[in-house]
Structures are given as C-alpha cells and as structure tokens.
Amino acid sequence: MLVVRSALVLLAILGGGAGGRSGDDDGDLDHAVKMRAVVLADAGVTPNPVLDRLVDGDVLDVSVTDGVPDARGTVRQCIRTVDGVGSCANVFPVQFGDRGDARFQYRLVDTGRCGPAASCVLVIDDAAGTRRAVAHTVFGGPAPQAPVVMIRPARPVEEGDEVRVIIGALTPRAVVQVGYCSPGCAAFNRVVADPLGLATTSVLIGADCARCGIAVIGGAYDSLTAVPFAPPPQPGYDASRLTVGLLVGAALLVAAWRIVAAVDWSPPSEAATPDLDAAEL
Structure with a gap:
C-alpha cells in the first residue's frame, strides 16, 4: 500500500510491516498513534504515547511530526535499553515530507517479549539519527500504571x-x-x-x-x-570582624578630621615669603 499526502510519502512493502490486516479488504485500522520526533539525545526521557492491548498483526495508523524535512528513515519495533534501543525487528523504510512529517500504516509483529512487564517501543527516526519518535508498545494486556x-x-x-x-x-x-x-x-x-x-x-x-x-x-x-537543588551560597559576614572594621573605619575618620582641623590651609602672605618675591622666574 502506498499512502501519499501533501508533504509526505511512505515507502512501504505490501504484505509486510506496512499495510492493512490480512484478510481486511476495507483496510480497517486497529490503532491510531500521533508521535513527535525530538532530538536523539532527548528521546530517552521524553514522555511518549503508550499503545496497549496489542495483538500480533495489529495495523497502526502512524502520524509523525517534527522530523527532518525530506529525510529518509525507518520504522521498527525494538526493546528499550539504557543506551537507547536494541534487538530491533520488523524494519521498513519511511520518507519524511518537506515539513518533517510522515503518515503511514504499519503492521505490528508480536515477538513474544513485549508483554505488560516488558519495555518495548515503536521507533521512527531518520537515517542520520538526528531526530527520533518513540511510542511504547504493550502486547497481550493493558499497560501498567505509571510508576x-x-x-x-x-x-x-x-x-x-x-x-x-x-x-x-x-x-x-x-x-x-x-x-x-x-x-x-x-x-x-x-x-x-x-x-x-x-x-x-x-x-x-x-x-x-x-x-x-x-x-x-x-x-x-x-x-x-526533577531534583530540587539548594540555592548557591550567599555572602556572609562575621559579626565580630564587622564590628572591628567599623571601629577602625570610625577611628580613621576621626583622625582625618583632626588633621583637617589642625592644619592652617590659608595661603601665605607676601611678607612671609621674601625669597619667593626676590626670585627671578
């Protein structure tokens, strides 16, 4: 099946991971999921949609936004790991549009390792690994509540x-x-x-x-x-040292005032400077 929209093209393979459920002539879809691609470094800690009660052969109607414009990429089912994802399967190509969006149909495969206690994901990213969209997948039952x-x-x-x-x-x-x-x-x-x-x-x-x-x-x-951090240390003052500093400053001010008051700052008279008057300049 090939789905074409404005600014999107999906390269899918008929009868494989992309397409309707086997035997469904009307192309009914089992689940719709909207996903947003983020910078790869943020993909591990970004809240992602959860698809549960899945069964083998379920067909998803997948919409992705904020991908890399005009990029080629892939869609696949993986197991979530600390470093990202691993043990991926059911891989098919995806073509992003000129606005970084894509929409396509994708048939899921139950690997037997993605029950409610597992950590499995649907991953869509570009070939360069710049941006990634992730959705959690739970087969065979409801997803457990958030921890x-x-x-x-x-x-x-x-x-x-x-x-x-x-x-x-x-x-x-x-x-x-x-x-x-x-x-x-x-x-x-x-x-x-x-x-x-x-x-x-x-x-x-x-x-x-x-x-x-x-x-x-x-x-x-x-x-x-999020972890609450203590505010950075503020400048502190030692009371005893502050008191000593104030007293020393006050004493210096008193000394300066006494010097100013004791010195005669008036200019000398001519009679008091005869040598200066006789000098030839």
Whole structure:
C-alpha cells in the first residue's frame, strides 16, 4: 500500500510491516498513534504515547511530526535499553515530507517479549539519527500504571550528594534502570521490583541544569523526576570582624578630621615669603 499526502510519502512493502490486516479488504485500522520526533539525545526521557492491548498483526495508523524535512528513515519495533534501543525487528523504510512529517500504516509483529512487564517501543527516526519518535508498545494486556518516584531525603540537594530513590506502582518483578541525567544519562542502576511492585536504589546527584533529573527507564513508561537543588551560597559576614572594621573605619575618620582641623590651609602672605618675591622666574 502506498499512502501519499501533501508533504509526505511512505515507502512501504505490501504484505509486510506496512499495510492493512490480512484478510481486511476495507483496510480497517486497529490503532491510531500521533508521535513527535525530538532530538536523539532527548528521546530517552521524553514522555511518549503508550499503545496497549496489542495483538500480533495489529495495523497502526502512524502520524509523525517534527522530523527532518525530506529525510529518509525507518520504522521498527525494538526493546528499550539504557543506551537507547536494541534487538530491533520488523524494519521498513519511511520518507519524511518537506515539513518533517510522515503518515503511514504499519503492521505490528508480536515477538513474544513485549508483554505488560516488558519495555518495548515503536521507533521512527531518520537515517542520520538526528531526530527520533518513540511510542511504547504493550502486547497481550493493558499497560501498567505509571510508576511513582520518590526521593529521600526530601530536601534540596547539591552536586555530589547521594539520594535514595523509591519507585512504587511497578509490575512485580519488573526490571527498571535508574540514574541521574544532566541531561545526558551516564551511570544507571538496574533494580528489580519486589512482589509488591516496589524498588529502591541509591543515585549520585550530578550537575544542575534545566532538563536534569532522576530517570526511571523500564516498562511502558520512562520518567524524569526533577531534583530540587539548594540555592548557591550567599555572602556572609562575621559579626565580630564587622564590628572591628567599623571601629577602625570610625577611628580613621576621626583622625582625618583632626588633621583637617589642625592644619592652617590659608595661603601665605607676601611678607612671609621674601625669597619667593626676590626670585627671578
């Protein structure tokens, strides 16, 4: 099937990942998803749409905006990792339009590894890897609720502090990666939720910035929790040293006043300077 709109073209292969569900002559679609491409460095911590209750062969109506204008790219199903994505399959080409948008139909494949406790994604990006759009995919059931992230101690922190991160509302035995992003994410801790859906770990706080925070990656949701930073130190004054400085300053002012008052600042008379009068200039 080939879908053509203003400013978009999809290169799809009939009977493969793009097209209607097998046996559906009317081209009915199972799900519609709108995705927004972002700079690749931000793709890991940007809130993404979640598609759940999927089954093998479901056909998506995919709309992508903010891609690279006129770029060639791909659409694929992958497993979410700390470094990005991996173990991708069901790959097909995509052509972005002159406004960086694309719309196409895409048939999903159930790999057997993308249930409610897994972390699977639909990925669309350009060939140069400049911008990426991501949607989470959950097969065989509803997506679990978004995790609840708590930071202890609950007070402003400074760079280099170690905090305890508590993640609740996880699927029991779910695996998540937790780390500080500033904004790049370097070191992550791998933690497994207990039977009550609770996981805890320690995270070292890095530098402060506008998009910094503690990232929790795993399951159907990626989250970035902002960390309150302590304000920078303000100038302080030692009371005793300030008092001594004021007293010394006052004494100098008194001394200067006495000098001014004791010195005769009037100009000398001619009688008092006979040598100056006799001098030849």
